[in-house]
Amino acid sequence: MPEARPAHRAPPGPAGLRYQALASDDVDVHAGQLSRWSQEYDQLSPGRFAGRVRELWADGPRLQVFHEHTHQQTSQLCLPWQGSVWFGIPDGRHTTPVHFCGRLQPGDALRPVLRAAGNASFTLRTPEDFGIYGVVVDAAWLAERLDALQLRDAGAPGATLQALPVPPAVHAAVCHTIEEMLALGAAGGGAHDGALQAWQALLDRLLTLLCSAGHAAPPAAAAQADPAANRRRLATVLSARALVSQPLNHTMSVDDLCAELHVTRRTLQNHFHSVVGDSPADFLKAVRMNACRRKLREGGAATVQDVAAQWGFFHMGHFSHDYKQMFGELPSQTLRRADGAASATGFNGRSVPGSSRSRPAPRPPAAGLAASCGPRPAAAPATAG
Incomplete structure (x- = not known):
């Protein structure tokens, strides 16, 4: 079974700083890398997956900074x-737009x-x-710190989800500050007496940049967008995804x-192109x-044939070809690796001596996250750890 590969872990530093860098070659493992998040990822382009997360966690205040690459x-x-x-x-390395909760984001x-x-899911x-x-x-500490720094948060009051445009210079300063914080964590954070002061200065600089973000005038297209529409x-696309991700549908x-979602074929097509930039079928x-x-x-x-049939793939030759093209291995290889990893653990789920297999990444229920892009439901899924 694919594993998270720890590249580096530094000892705790000031304010309980803990740093880790993890690499993975499976989209599901990668989705479980961020501490205390619940996430579910689908790979959409063909080829071997490669992902990396560099993360720094602080206990006082509760703060997490990271860089994620897919x-x-x-x-x-x-x-x-x-x-x-x-x-x-977004760090700006990509040349094509990013969709955030179904909205295409500017990049120029x-x-x-x-x-x-933190009570809102997003896509x-x-x-x-x-x-x-x-x-x-x-959130509570953030409000107190902004008051202490006499900063006015540029975010919309009460909004659970928003995208605020910033000039390239501010974007570059935010990215540079986060890189400095990650470097401090990777170095151990407590190597010199001024580490705590350096951390606090970087944190205040970052908050100033982030909470001033959005004072720039938004693009005309964004100003004219209809949030309700x-x-x-987005709700239509997520509902369609939830339906087809369940077995035997x-x-x-x-x-x-279209009949289930009460939309026309053309409307469904337009919704998919707008939200994910792809056709419903693909x-x-x-x-x-x-x-x-x-x-x-x-x-x-379960056999490969049984699993494929549950999601409507009945021609095993075509399924194996498409699967290998998408994930870089045959479905039988995925199954063999999973069974081999299971045999290295005891019946109670504990690793037997000599096994180096990582625990599998926790997976939230698909329906719990896909139900809406907005406030957290009353019964939230277990957080990733």
Whole structure:
């Protein structure tokens, strides 16, 4: 079974700083890398997956900064930890746009700082070779610190999800500051007496940059966008994804989906192109392929043919070819690796002596995240750790 490969872990530094860098070659493992998040990713472009996360966690205050890179195109359902505010800053390496909760984000004169409250799930549709910086901070502490710094938060009051445009110079300063914080964590954070002061200075600089983001005038297209219409488009796409990701729903045609979702075929087509930049058929086929891969990674008694049939793939030659093209290996190889990893653990799930297998990444229920792009439901899925 694919594993998270720890590249570096530094000892705790000031304020309980803990740093780790993890690499993975499987989209599901990668989705479980961020501490205390619940996430589910689908790989959308063909080829071997490669992902990397560099993360720094602080206990006082509760703060998480990270850089995440994915080599393939992905569709992401994300939920930060309870009581936090998330800032997402695409690092600018990509040349194609990013979809945030179904909205295409600018990438030229103004660049986006994305925000989500810790009780809100959100979606990203990312291009190939995509990098994003993340800052997650305790919401109550953030409000207190902004008061102490006499800063006015440029974010919309009460908004759970928003994208604020910033000039390239501010974007570059945010990215540089986060890199400095990650470097401090990678170095151990406590190597010299001024480490705590350096950390506090970097944190205050970062908060000043992030919470001033959005004072620039938004592009005309964004100003004219209809938020309610965008939410309807996104809800339709997520509902279609949730339907086809469940086993034994393979008999649903595009017309069946339209009837279930109460939209016309043309409306469904337009919604998919707007939200994920792809056709319903292509996107939903990738969703079903990823569902098969998750099931195969569980191992057990199911055969490849049984798993493929649950998601509507009945021609094994075509399925094996498409699967290998998408994930870089045959479905039988995925299943063998999963069964081999299972045999290295005891019946109680504990590793037997000599086994180096990492624990599998925790997976949130698909329906719990895909139900909406907005406030967290009352029964939130277990956080990733």
